[in-house]
Amino acid sequence: MAKQFNLSVDRSSPVPLYHQIVQGIEAAIHSGQLAPGGKLDNEIDLAAQLNLSRPTMRKAMDELVRSGLLVRKRGVGTQVVASQxxxxxxxxxxxxxxxxxxxxxxxxxxxxxxxxxxxxxxxxxxxxxxxxxxxxxxxxxxxxxxxxxxxxxxxxxxxxxxxxxxxxxxxxxxxxxxxxxxxxxxxxxxxxxxxxxxxxxxxxxxxxxxxxxxxxxxxxxxxxxxxxxxxxxxxxxxxxxxxxxx
The missing domain is CATH 3.40.1410.10 (Chorismate lyase-like)
Structure with missing residues (x-):
């Protein structure tokens, strides 16, 4: 999934890794690469794809949920919220x-x-x-x-x-x-x-x-x-x- 919408991290950047994830997913949502209702891979799989720790990925996902761009649904997973x-x-x-x-x-x-x-x-x-x-x-x-x-x-x-x-x-x-x-x-x-x-x-x-x-x-x-x-x-x-x- 990370490769599907060109999500990557730059470890030489001064921007924290979790915030790079936030920025990347935000950009994919706003550009339409991640459509409203679309599902994301779970945090463990995304962390493995990007060679990140699970706490780093969870921090990024938590911020996206708080900002209203993603929603967690029991039995469904993490989905993109319809655009506001x-x-x-x-x-x-x-x-x-x-x-x-x-x-x-x-x-x-x-x-x-x-x-x-x-x-x-x-x-x-x-x-x-x-x-x-x-x-x-x-x-x-x-x-x-x-x-x-x-x-x-x-x-x-x-x-x-x-x-x-x-x-x-x-x-x-x-x-x-x-x-x-x-x-x-x-x-x-x-x-x-x-x-x-x-x-x-x-x-x-x-x-x-x-x-x-x-x-x-x-x-x-x-x-x-x-x-x-x-x-x-x-x-x-x-x-x-x-x-x-x-």
Whole structure:
């Protein structure tokens, strides 16, 4: 297997041997030489192929498992994890981000209603009593695989929203075409475990890790436009951010 994806070590290099293994396997995964779901030889065999000690190989494999590139499954062995959607923390929609990276997003509209806003939604969107909103839940898939379960509330005085439009377009695309110029958003990222409702929809076991995101977006007039709560498969999705010293 090591020869199959050109894995080798340079004992004259100052880079630790275990880290050379990590770098080599990472490169093979990112280049497609190791495909998602592909199995690796066990640590003993890989160590023997590269003339390394088993502790060195285990240290490398442990690091790759911690980084989410590999997973150990009892009775199966060590496998390559499906590639993640890595999303920058920007004021953009998941639909836009997926399409810009060359993926094919599709949307199942699970529920849709035009209702009177409840108190939390009134507060989030700064609406008067009796105001109505669109409320809908969507299942977003990428290349046919479930990725995110998204629930949103959108004020209804911007543009008409219906199920066909939500199936074909991203929410932010619909709102931009309605004249919204997004300016800022408050966002909270967290984690939870999948419950009996979420797990079947996302095709993941009950109790598996999910990334959560709550967001309320505001336009350039200071108007709160939409608020939502989304959950994502943690094995397929992560946020990226740049930190700056001030």
């Amino acid at each position: 959607v890595r999303r920058p923390l920007e004021l953009s929609s998941l639909f836009d981000d997926l399409r810009s990276r060359g993926s094919t997003p599709t949307t199942d509209v699970l529920s849709f209603a035009h209702i009177t806003a409840d108190s939390p939604t009134q507060e989030a969107l700064q609406l008067p009593d009796g105001a109505s909103v669109y409320h809908f839940t969507r299942l977003r898939k990428v290349d046919g695989k479930p990725l995110a379960l998204m629930e949103n509330w959108v004020r209804d005085d911007i543009t008409t929203i219906d199920e066909p439009r939500l199936r074909e377009q991203g929410l932010y695309e619909i709102l931009r075409r309605g004249g919204v110029n997004f300016r800022l958003a408050t966002q909270r990222v967290g984690a939870m475990v999948a419950d009996d409702y979420q797990a079947p929809l996302l095709e993941t076991p009950v109790g598996s890790a999910l990334v959560t995101m709550e967001r309320t977006a505001t336009d350039d007039t200071g108007r709160s436009v939409e608020t939502g709560h989304h959950v994502y498969r943690a094995d397929s999705y992560s946020f990226e951010m740049t930190l700056v010293q001030r």
